[in-house]
Amino acid sequence: MIAPITGKLRKRFITDLSTAMGLAIAGGYGFWYGLHLPSVRRREQFYLNLEQRRKAGEIV
Numbered sequence: 001m002i003a004p005i006t007g008k009l010r011k012r013f014i015t016d017l018s019t020a021m022g023l024a025i026a027g028g029y030g031f032w033y034g035l036h037l038p039s040v041r042r043r044e045q046f047y048l049n050l051e052q053r054r055k056a057g058e059i060v
Contacts, residue, residue: 053059 050059
């Protein structure tokens with residue numbers, strides 16, 4: 001008779017879970033630092049320039 005395979009499902013689950021968490025964290029960092037923060041910086045720079053031009057009297 002063949003001995004039962006024990007613990008294989010648990011090992012696979014831990015591997016899948018840790019891989020999914022690692023990819024999710026990496027994706028989150030990629031989104032935050034690659035897309036979100038640069039767009040916030042561009043927007044803030046635009047409004048800073050707009051305010052400076054208003055103070056200088058270029059825009060009414």
